[in-house]
Each structure stands twice: as C-alpha cells, then as structure tokens.
Amino acid sequence: MNDSTTRPDLPDHLSIDPRSAHHVAAVFEHDIGIRFNGKDRADVEEYCVSEGWIKVPAGKTLDRKGKPLMLKLKGKVEAFYR
Template sequence: MPEDQNTDVPPNRLSVDPRSDFYSEEALSRDVGIRFNGVEKTNVHEYDVAAGWIRVEVPTAKDRRGNPMVIKLSGEVEPFYRQAE
C-alpha cells in the first residue's frame, strides 16, 4: 500500500490563533484543509475532531478588540493536508 494521507494526518485539534494552546505553525505551514459535513470550508478558525465542532469566522462582525467574531458549528469534522500541485 503506498503512503498517502491516511498515514500523515493533521492534529485532532488546531487553531489559527497564535495565542491558543492548539496553535501549530508546523501544521498550518503544510496547508490544512477542513471538510465539515462533507463540504470543504475555507474560513475555519479552529476545529476539534473528537468533539465534532468547528469555529468559523463571521466576515462582517468584529469583537471589541477588532478580532473577527467566530461561531461554533457542530457536525462531522475531517481535517486533511492539501496536496502540493
């Protein structure tokens, strides 16, 4: 069996916020993609595979510190590394 994405999977929890405990520059530099309920999402701020949720940014809303607002959605989360083309 050739090596594929099954042997090289992203972390079970990851955040794009450098202040988070789940931030990993190494994983993010490898271009992590997220499928949520079978649909690829590009605006994911944080995810947790075990708990089955993602946090997505709301593009028009900001919090009082100027950071994008995020909402939590529950469902099937499938992280993957995008292939270099």
Template structure:
C-alpha cells in the first residue's frame, strides 16, 4: 500500500463541513477505531486521533445530528479502488483457465 492508497487525513460525511469530499466518499471509506471496525463514523482525523459519531437520533436546533468526539487510534482505508487504476482482474487471466 502506498501513500496514494490512503484516504485523506481528515474527512467528513457532512456536506456543510470544509472537509467534505464527495468523490473520496464515493469510493467507500473503512474506519478502524481502537482496533474495532466502525460504520457509524461522521468525521475522522487520523493525525489527531479522533472520530465523531452521531449521538443516536438526537438533533440540534438546526436539524443537524448531535455528535460525540471519541479519542483513540484511528485507521482509515479505501474500500474500493479508484476508477481507471487497473486493479480490476484482466480477461486474459480468466480465459487462461
């Protein structure tokens, strides 16, 4: 895995955030926090070691979900390769069988 295979250091799924990136999120981001995979992460920062998760169904007065900031070791990875990187299996390999 190279540095280009890693997602950005900080990313948010909230379109109102300056750290929102729809193209990056469309590839799917996997998060491991304190050794356990999490699927409820709203925002993360690897270098600072924290994630934000929604606090149930509670919302603030503007209708945005309330979040809780948790500190700990954060690992992030892409779940799908970027389009056009050639990571898809070639047809020659399937025809050789």
C-alpha cells in the first residue's frame, strides 16, 4: 500500500487534462476521490475546493473540437486519497 507520507498534497485546483495548467501528474499516481455535496463522484474532470465547483461531462454531448461538453456544478467539494 502507499504510505501517506509519500503522497503529494492535493492541490486546491486540479484537472485531469494533461494540457491544463492545473494538471499535476504526481497526484494521479495515487487513487483520488472527490466528494461533492456529501456524495462520492467518479465522473469529475476538474475541481476547485476554495471556489466550490466541479466540472463533469454533460452526457454524450461533444463540443466543436470533439471533447465532452463540461457542466460546472457549484457546492461543497472535498478531495481525498482513497
């Protein structure tokens, strides 16, 4: 198992898109969980704890570049290692 001392601190703002300025590859070497308004979410693409929002795909809808269209949901966000 991974020791909590070897895990990097979870950033306030994190994105799974490697082209984003908020992508931290070292964090994704571990299993991350996101709790939004008290419920665990598995479909979060990006989050910001301090501003209280997450971005999730809007079903199968794609934007003009072929990427999933994102919805921004506001509420209480908690990020944690599993």
